[in-house]
Amino acid sequence: MKTIQIGGTAVAVREAGSGTPVILLHCTGSSGNQWRAVADALLAGPLASGPGGRGYRLIMPDLRGYGASESWSGRGPMRLADEAAIVRALADDAGEPVHLVGHSYGGAVALTAALHAPETLLSLTLIEPVAFYLLRGGSxxxxxxxxxxxxxxxxxxxxxxxxxxxxxxxxxxxxxxxxxxxxxxxxxxxxxxxxxxxxxxxxxxxTTGEKTPLEAAARVRLPTLLLHGGRTRPIARRIVERLTWTLPNATMREIQGAGHMLPITHPIPIAHAIGDHVTGREHAVVRFLERCAA
Amino acid sequence: MTTTPTLTSKHVETLALHAGFRSDPTTGAIAVPIYQTTSFDLGSTQNAIELFSLQKFGNVYTRIMNPTTDVLEQRMSAIEGGVMAMALASGQAAITASITTIAQAGDNIVSGTDLYGGTWNLFAHTLKAMGIEVRFVDPSDPDAFRRAADSKTRAFFGETLPNPKLVPFPIQEVALIGEELGIPLIVDNTAAPLICRPFDHGAHVVVYSTTKYIGGHGTSIGGLLIDSGRFDWEKHADRFPTLSQPDPSYHGTVWIDAVKPLGPIAYALKARISVLRDTGACMSPFNAFMFLQGLETLPLRMREHSRNADSIARFLADHPSVTKVIHPGLFTGEDKRRVETYLTGGNGGLVGFELAGGAEAGLAFIDRLQLLHHVANIGDARSLAIHPATSTHQQLTEERQLAAGVTPGYVRLSVGIEHYDDIEADLTQALDGLGQLAKAA
Incomplete structure (x- = not known):
């Protein structure tokens, strides 16, 4: 596991595979290790190979205060943008745009990264992002x-x-x-x-104090997959719905039978959903439907 | 036809009603019209050239595609999460096409032993006579698929919810072995539409008998084949010459190259343009319309089938005339883990049970039923019952019957969506009658 300095704190990063970079951000209370089963499944099947024989490199940092990463430096109130800086630094380190995946808190961080530095990203997969602040001003x-x-x-x-x-x-x-x-x-x-x-x-x-309005998400034109569990909390489903309706290039997908901790409880369905999105198969399906109907 | 504006939604309840069709552009009809026609006007000769050379898709002849059938195909592909679907005349035709698209004489496939009897016959006899060997392995040991495979293996095959055992097929484990060896997994999801999502677990192709739950009303025979688009045929080109070598039946087309501008549909396109064209087992447009009607309420029906069957299983487990109940909701150990992994949308409508009185009791029970139909079918909205030892499995030896899980006193129920109290009442009177028979004897 390597460590890089970002915004005054050391961030630990574990990796698996090689090729096009895919960053995966974990949920609150967890660490990059939460992706172990998903990573194994991704590299065994959905992301075992890529275009031109190039594979995929999975990059799984420990967010601040978790795993082997240092805690927030305390030099001011921490904002989602401070966590999103980790994505920017990892993309710079990779030297090319990355696919970004985030679960729960990691999903809220991933959305912020997409708002602040979309040019560093190829696609966005948000698994029940807990961007609670998006519910302000709603129903x-x-x-x-x-x-x-x-x-x-x-x-x-x-x-x-x-x-x-x-x-x-x-x-x-x-x-x-x-x-x-x-x-x-x-x-x-x-x-x-x-x-x-x-x-x-x-x-x-x-995640409750962030001031960015929901309308800002309309600027995120990246191909975005929003995933939620069929048995999750109403709040998680509602955030996914609001983002699906707001993001201009979003697809929503349910993992049947899963709750909020779906990358841990349902790693193989999650790996296939991520794989479909990263490889563009999800897009191929829709495009083909449109072609048939034309 | 216009597409639905809700393509971003993947909710099956919505897709079942809207995917693939919004309204008829000529009349405004929102029900899918039945295009009961054999052929379509090709227009200019240039248009015909483009259609026949696959430069564009379009209607030519109903044996290969039809606008009514096309909506069913698009709708089921969207629901299942596939890239392309193909409707066929029956589930058996779908299974046959799913295999003959990639396997030829001299090749083999590896299949789980827990199969519908018709599929067993197709595999053990008809495919064998065509030179395609089917190697049967115990699906409770997923690694058996690896051991049975060799360089001539073209597919793995299993049923997601096979009866009478009702233990879900280990899709994740076998699909993973397939990824490693370069062998696609084909699964028959007939007994578990919507409640099991095979592509979520890594299956590469799904087949259905639409005759059962998708139709749901016992009116029409049909089948479907759905390609996930996930299998990397090009990576394993040596294993799949029907897709990677020039196809002499279609101007030397190499299917994995031909589809590159279209999407990951090499398998589905070969199945349609070559196999369906030549074998002719197409679905009639009228039946496609009937399946579209059934599909609209499939999510509601599957919930109700599962709910009633869960309750019937518990009722039977407490009945003194019943020695054993086979139902996914009652499993323990590894079988329970499989149910929790794969049957994420409910346990389905099938319930098996064994009667203490053996075959005599099984026959008497069937004869006493008043509401349930005595039918060799599953998936109807009505509740159905059968005594397999004297009907569907009659031609098997007792030893083979037992291997298939069919004991003399075994009865299979396909629990319908009638009011639960009425189903239980009919079973109660039929079972109580057995007790009276025993006392009289």
């Missing part, structure tokens, strides 16, 4: 969903301050993975999450 139901998630963020921040990490993190885990999910985890996994609670609270603050 009354959107408002209630935003309040619900902001309250969860407040409880995690309170847990961080008063030291009741476990009670706060139990609510976080059960919110996304269902009631009882925290209790079913191994004690070591509880300990690992407790060590990351600062980063988790910070991620909630950035």
């Amino acid at each position: 009354p139901t959107d408002g209630l969903l935003f309040e619900e998630i902001a309250e969860l963020g407040d409880r995690i921040a309170a847990g961080l301050v008063n030291g009741e990490y476990r009670a706060a993190l139990e609510q976080f885990v059960d919110y996304w993975s269902g009631h009882g999910a925290w209790r079913s985890m191994e004690p070591e996994a509880h300990d690992a999450l407790c060590r990351r609670i600062g980063a988790i609270a910070l991620n909630f603050a950035t």
Whole structure:
């Protein structure tokens, strides 16, 4: 695993395969290691080979405060753009445009990267991006969903301050993975999450506090795939819907039977969906339908 | 015809109603018209040249394509997540085409043993007589596919939800072996449309008997073949000469080269332009219309089939005349893991059970049914029942019957979408009658 300096902090990056770069950004509370099963599946099938015999290079950084990366430097309020700078630096390092994939918090970071530096990207795959701020200004139901998630963020921040990490993190885990999910985890996994609670609270603050309006997403003309689980939380589905309607070149796809943690629970369907998008097969399907109807 | 404006949506409920057709440009009709015609005006000779040389797609002759059938093909391709679909006269025709598109005399395929009887016969006898060997392996051991394959293997084959065992096929595992060896996986998803998404798990080609759930009303016979567009035929060109070598039946066309401007449809195009053209097992436009009608409510029906079958399975498991119930919702261990992995949209409408009284009880049970139909079919909106040992599997030896999971007292139900209480009531009276027969004896 290599380390690069970005914005005053060391960011650890793991890689697999070689060829056209594909950056994968993990969710809150996790690390680049969350992509292990997806990466194995991608390189065994959907991205085993590319045009002209060139393959794909999967680049999986640990976002700030996770895995082997350093925490946020503290030189001001952290914004999604500060995390998105990691994508820019990795694309510069690769020396060519990249395909970008992000899950949950990583999806919100990926969307920001697409807004700030679209020229560095070839395509965008957003897996239930938790860009909670996009619900502001929406319907009354959107408002209630935003309040619900902001309250969860407040409880995690309170847990961080008063030291009741476990009670706060139990609510976080059960919110996304269902009631009882925290209790079913191994004690070591509880300990690992407790060590990351600062980063988790910070991620909630950035994804609820971001000021970019939904309309800005209309500028993102990249081919974009929006993925959501069939059994996910209403808030995740709603953000995917709003982005699908706003992004000019977006396709939405459901992974049947999956919840919010779909890259971990459904790695093979996720790998095929990413592979279809990165290789352009998804586009080939639509184009062919249009050709037939013409 | 105009395309739907909701192509960005991949929700099957929407695609089932809108994909591939918006309205008829001449009349404004929103129902898909039945183009009951054999042939189409070719217009200018230049147009004919372009159509026949595949410079453009268009209607020529209904044996190869038809506008009504085309909507069904586009709609199912969109629902399944494929790049191109082809409708055929029956599910058996779809399976035959799926294999003969890439396998010739001297080649072989490897298939799981858990198959519909008609498919077993096709594989064990008809394909064998054509010089295509089918090597049968136990699908509970995915690595058996690797062991059975050799340089002449052209495909792996399995049924996603085979009855009577109802254990889902290990699509991910076998597809992965196929990727490694350069062998595509063809799966028959007839018993599990929508509830299983084979392309999500790596399958390369899906076939259907549309006669069953897609039609859903027991009116028409049909089949479908859907190409995922994911298999890299060019990378494995040596293994697939029917796609990588000049096709003498079509001006020496090399299919993997010919489709490059069109998309990843070498397999689907060869299947249509060569195999369907020559074997002629096309779907009638009228039947395509009937399947489009069925397709519109398929998402609703599959939910209801699954819900009723889940409840019937639990009811049967508690009944004293029943010694065993076979249903995906009741599995444990590895079989349960497979159900959770593959049947993500519900457990489907099939339920099997064994009666304590053996074959005699099975026959008496069938004869006592009043609501359920005694039919050798599945996937109808109506509830159906059959006693396989004396009907569908009658021609097999008892040993072969047992190997297929058919015991003397085994009964198969295809649970329909009637009100649940009425299905349970009919089963109750038929089962209770068995108890009275036993007492009388």
